[in-house]
Amino acid sequence: MRITSSRFARAFAAGALLLAALAPLPAAGQSIDRQFRAWLDADLWPAAQSNGVSRATFDEAFRGVSPNLKLPDLVLPGQKPQTPKTQHQAEFGSPGNYFAENTVRGVSAGGRARAGAHARTLSAIEAATGVPPGIVLAIWGRESGFGRARISYDAFEVLGTKAFLATRKAMFREEVLAALVMAERGRIPPRSMKSSWAGALGQPQFMPSNYLKYAVDGDGDGRADIWTSEADTLASIGNYLKAHGWVRGRDWGFEVTVPAAVSCALEGPDRGKPIADWARMGIERVGGRPFPAHELKGEGYLMMPAGRNGPAFLVTPNFYVLKDYNESDLYALFVGHAGDRIQYGDRTFSNGWGAVTKLYRSDIAAMQRGLEKLGYDVGGADGLPGFRTRRSIGDWQARNGLAPTCFPDQTLVNRLR
Structure with a gap:
């Protein structure tokens, strides 16, 4: 079909209007890629330079990198944050789902299988930090399957995208700058820096800022390599927990029975009292075992993640140190429970998780x-x-x-x- 120049002009104009209407961005017609590149040069580069990052490192970090619009929690330019429909309609499940026996047993069995090979390293970590081997191994297993998990995202693609478009831009801006500092200091080449979809790095899944603060050399080669060195990974986990206040000599917590006369509304880290006081109220350790004598004067906190519909616990300040690693009661409980099973054998919780209304x-x-x-x-x-x-x-x-x-x-x- 032959199209005259005037008809072509009208068709072109109509097409341009349609494309403008469909475009996700307001004004100027710039693509997200172009806006991203403009942001890198005008905003992120000056901040990186002030943190001692060279232009060569900066350019290498973002060579060929474009925003990954498949990542969650993004807000495109000109849009407002929205609660995703899938989250709004997500079913609330039992906390017990987090403790599927095959998952817990996989971590506990994997930890025991590796405890002997790493005995010297784990002993040195416990001497330096007070953190017992079972806890360190449980975190390693939970975070990366003892280094077997495939962590394949380009860290600068993830962190750059989120610093530019995420709902928590300020936090990810700090993290991408920390990653650039890591690259500048020669910790790892930028193109080799792989992360999770959330930007966490290596076998212990440290955010870049945590790597700079807490990653340590565990094998004596002068580097803190959390990607390929198992000793460095274990030592870095122990150092993280020590820096966040791990109390040497205290356990993380105990499964308990809570009598009906003791209100479940007493739960929480702001309602602690000596474990001896909880015991006088009728709270007992499961199986009839007494609380260790050295724990009785220490602060304890009631923790009932399913209320009266599941197991109950008296936890110590060390539980909340575990929670600092991943801001979740269930995560901290998983690590404590798996750590006990690594060190003392596979015992499931004494009380089961009740059914949850849909x-x-x-x-x-x-x-x-x-x-x-x-x-x-x-x-x-x-x-x-x-x-x-x-x-x-x-x-x-x-x-x-x-x-x-x-x-x-x-x-x-x-x-x-």
Whole structure:
């Protein structure tokens, strides 16, 4: 079909208007790639230069790098942050799902299998940091499958994308600058710096800023290589926990039975008391074993991740050091539990995880907002029932003549939303 110049001009103009309407970006018609490159030169490069990074290192780090728009939690230029529909409709599952026996046993068996080969390194780490071998091995296993996990993302693609487009730009800006400092200091060539989709590096899954602060040489070669050196990985994990306050000689916690007379609303790191006081209230270690004598005067905290619907624990300050590694009660509990199984043998929790009413995270968030309206501090209406939400539920139940369970269910959602 022959098209005249005027018809071509009209067709071109119409096509241009259509493309403009479909484009995700406002103004100027710049592609995200071009905006990304402009941001690198005008914003990130001056900050990197002020941190001692050379132009050669900077250019090599971002050679061929474009924003990865498949990463989660991104906000494109001109858009506003939104809660993803899949998250809004995500089912809330039992905390017990986190402790699938094949997963826990994989970490505990893998840790025991490696304990002998690394005995000298682990002994040196415990002497230097106070962190027992089981805990170090459990973190290694949980984070990277003892180094077997495939960690294949380009760190500068991930960190650069998130520093430019993520909902938490400021945090990722600090991390990409730390990664550039790592490259400048010769820790690892930029193109060899592989990360998770969240930007975490190597076998212990350190963010770059944590690498600069806590990575150490465990094999005596003068380098802190958390990618290929198992000794450096283990030593770096121990050093991280020590720096975050690991208390030498104390355990992480104990599974316990909590009598009905002791309210589950007493949970939380701000409601601690000596373990001897908890024992006088009737809280007992499972299996009838006494609490170690050296722990009785130490501070302990009630932790009931499923309220009355699952196992209960008295945890020590070391539990919250584990939580510093990954901001999750369940993560810290997994590591403590797997660490015990590595050192003392495979024992499952004595109490099982109860069934959970089918709820969506949006249901729990609505319940949390209802509790907030009543003056409760639930730690934010995010659809995740942390300890502040759990104890708020228990307190509200007790005030309304209900047996406290400290855990959400459909009845509570219906009454409180």
